[in-house]
Amino acid sequence: xxxxxxxxxxxxxxxxxxxxxxxxxxxxxxxxxxxxxxxxxxxxxxxxxxxxxxxxxxxxxxxxxxxxxxxxxxxxxxxxxxxxxxxxxxxxxxxxxxxxxxxxxxxxxxxxxxxxxxxxxxxxxxxxxxxxxxxxxxxxxxxxxxxxxxxxxxxxxxxxxxxxxxxxxxxxxxxxxxxxxxxxxxxxxxxxxxxxxxxxxxxxxxxxxxxxxxxxxxxxxxxxxxxxxxxxxxxxxxxxxxxxxxxxxxxxxxxxxxxxxxxxxxxxxxxxxxxxxxxxxxxxxxxxxxxxxxxxxxxxxxxxxxxxxxxxxxxxxxxxxxxxxxxxxxxxxxxxxxxxxxxxxxxxxxxxxxxxxxxxxxxxxxxxxxxxxxxxxxxxxx
Ligand SMILES: [Fe+2]
Numbered sequence: 368x369x370x371x372x373x374x375x376x377x378x379x380x381x382x383x384x385x386x387x388x389x390x391x392x393x394x395x396x397x398x399x400x401x402x403x404x405x406x407x408x409x410x411x412x413x414x415x416x417x418x419x420x421x422x423x424x425x426x427x428x429x430x431x432x433x434x435x436x437x438x439x440x441x442x443x444x445x446x447x448x449x450x451x452x453x454x455x456x457x458x459x460x461x462x463x464x465x466x467x468x469x470x471x472x473x474x475x476x477x478x479x480x481x482x483x484x485x486x487x488x489x490x491x492x493x494x495x496x497x498x499x500x501x502x503x504x505x506x507x508x509x510x511x512x513x514x515x516x517x518x519x520x521x522x523x524x525x526x527x528x529x530x531x532x533x534x535x536x537x538x539x540x541x542x543x544x545x546x547x548x549x550x551x552x553x554x555x556x557x558x559x560x561x562x563x564x565x566x567x568x569x570x571x572x573x574x575x576x577x578x579x580x581x582x583x584x585x586x587x588x589x590x591x592x593x594x595x596x597x598x599x600x601x602x603x604x605x606x607x608x609x610x611x612x613x614x615x616x617x618x619x620x621x622x623x624x625x626x627x628x629x630x631x632x633x634x635x636x637x638x639x640x641x642x643x644x645x646x647x648x649x650x651x652x653x654x655x656x657x658x659x660x661x662x663x664x665x666x667x668x669x670x671x672x673x674x675x676x677x678x679x680x681x682x683x684x685x686x687x688x689x690x691x692x693x694x695x696x697x698x699x700x701x702x703x704x705x706x707x708x709x710x711x712x713x714x715x716x717x718x719x720x721x722x723x724x725x726x727x728x729x730x731x732x733x734x735x736x737x738x739x740x741x742x743x744x745x746x747x748x749x
Contacts, residue, residue, distance in 0.1 A: 376408035376420060376459075383424070384557055391420050396555075397427045398534055399562025400467040406439075408459040419443075419454040426532050427451060428467055437462040448530055469502065473683060474564050478660065479676035480507035480605065480642020483540060484518055485664025488693055489525050492663070492676050495691070497530045499678065502564065504531055507642040508538025508575065508605030509665060514547020519554050534562075538605040538643065539575045559584060561591050567681060568595035572604040574641075579608060579623035585630075592634040600636045601681070607641030607659050609652065616644050631655045638686050640679075646672050647690060658688055666707040670698055 378385055378393055382402040386394040395404065402424065419442075429451040434444070439457030455461055477496045482489045489510075496504055506526075511518035526533050535555045542548040552558065558573040570591050574580060580588070592600065608624035610617045618624040631639060632653040645661040645668055662675040674693035679686060698706065 374409065376406050379405045379407075382562065383426075386425075386553065391418055392423065393420065394423045394425065396425050397465070397532065398556055398560055400469060400532075400564060401562075402427070402465045404463040404465075406455065406461040406463075417456060419456040421452065421454050422463070423450065423452045424465060425450045427465060428532065432465050432467050435464045435466075449532075469564065472565055472567075473681060474502040474567070475499075475678060475680045476501045477504045477676060478507065478603075478640060478679050479505075479663045481509040481538070481645055481661035481665040482506065482511075482663035483509055483665035484512040484521075486521060486525050488664035488674060489522075490528070491693060493525065493529050497528075501531060501678065504529060504533045505571075505603055505640070506533065506535045506663075507603055507640060507660075508536050509540040509642065509661070509663075510535065510538070511541050511547075512665075513543045514541045514550065515544050516546065516550050519550045523554060534571065536571045536603050536605050537573050537575045539577075542575055559587060561595075563595075563598070564681075566597075567599040567601060570595075570600065570602045572602065574604040574606040574608075574618070577606075577618075578620040579606070579618035579627060580604075585626065588630065592630060592636075596634065599681075600634060601686075602631065602636050602639045604639070604641060606643040607639070607657060609657075610641075610644055610648065610659055611650050612646070612648055613644045628652055628655070647675060647677075649688070656686070662693070664693075666711070667695070667698075668707065670702075 375388065375391065378388060378395075380395055380402065382399040383395050383397040386396050388394070395402070404422065406420065427450065428448070429446040430448055432451065434441070434451075434453070436455070438461040439455055441453055441455050441463065444451065444453040451465070455463070477492065477499065479492060493504075510522055535551075537548070537551050537556075537558060541551050548558075556571070559571055561568055561570045563569070568591070570588065572580060572588065573584060606616075606618065608618045608627040618627070632655055636655050638656045638658065641657065641659045642661040642663075644659050645665050646659065647662060648659045650657050658677070660675070660677055662673060664674060667674070673695040675690050676693065678689045678691055680689070
């Protein structure tokens with residue numbers, strides 16, 4: 368009789384990442400339209416693995432994807448609108464290829480940035496997106512206000528309502544607290560990755576640091592751009608390298624921004640999508656088109672700013688951007704400033720225990736000082 372005390376096989380993923388792997392159940396989040404899964408089973412006994420390995424693949428159009436398999440047996444396939452699950456067993460080396468058969472050159476996607484934990488806006492975006500049925504959604508950072516684990520759980524509950532693949536990039540607020548970066552990486556995506564839609568390559572970067580991209584990320588980016596040299600290229604990153612109106616909010620390092628823009632120009636990137644600045648603005652720099660959109664829900668700065676998101680159409684002859692406004696209360700400049708302060712204070716008072724304790728201590732000390740001063744003034748002989 369075969370023993371069921373087997374070691375777990377090893378799993379490698381391309382076009383996604385392994386979220387968890389326990390008790391022979393692997394959860395994989397797809398990030399793109401082609402996901403390759405390789406399974407290796409090291410067998411000291413020389414026997415194939417018999418205990419089925421269950422794979423849950425999320426963030427795919429489960430009802431429509433095609434699946435091919437080499438080695439062993441693949442069975443018990445269950446599909447849903449946004450995920451699929453199956454069992455594999457048998458051979459020590461197995462390859463599984465899951466593809467969304469999208470043949471067209473043109474496609475559309477919904478794009479937004481800076482939700483900042485204003486999840487009623489995100490819910491509205493997702494509801495409309497489900498009716499628009501674009502190829503995918505891209506949330507370009509600052510989806511949470513602090514990157515706390517509970518923020519990510521709330522976020523994932525809402526992202527779960529999306530009926531189309533949902534991709535993300537990391538923003539500075541998503542890694543604000545200790546562990547925010549790890550939570551993002553474990554739950555949503557690696558720091559940077561790429562995927563293709565036929566002849567278009569989409570490159571997603573991490574510009575959550577003030578200075579811009581790190582040296583090793585440039586190495587990765589240069590290679591990706593090189594690999595995509597015969598393709599149309601779209602680049603997504605939270606903090607834009609420059610912004611004519613609000614440049615103090617772009618990369619803080621000018622050489623870093625210059626390096627980035629030179630690369631974009633040299634590799635003829637068609638469009639760079641940024642966020643971080645809570646406005647909508649477009650500009651052209653050295654033949655590259657830049658769009659900045661940060662109207663997902665974070666406090667607006669100017670009376671003219673409105674909450675919004677974008678519906679982007681990648682067409683044969685160019686990229687068309689349509690702005691979809693979200694309900695925005697009218698306000699004067701002073702009100703916008705008050706909103707920014709209120710938004711940050713309220714957020715921390717309601718969700719940050721330490722901030723609440725410090726605020727309470729500060730208020731107590733202030734009140735005590737005032738009482739002591741008043742009492743010393745009233746004391747006889749003073
Ligand atoms: Fe933001």
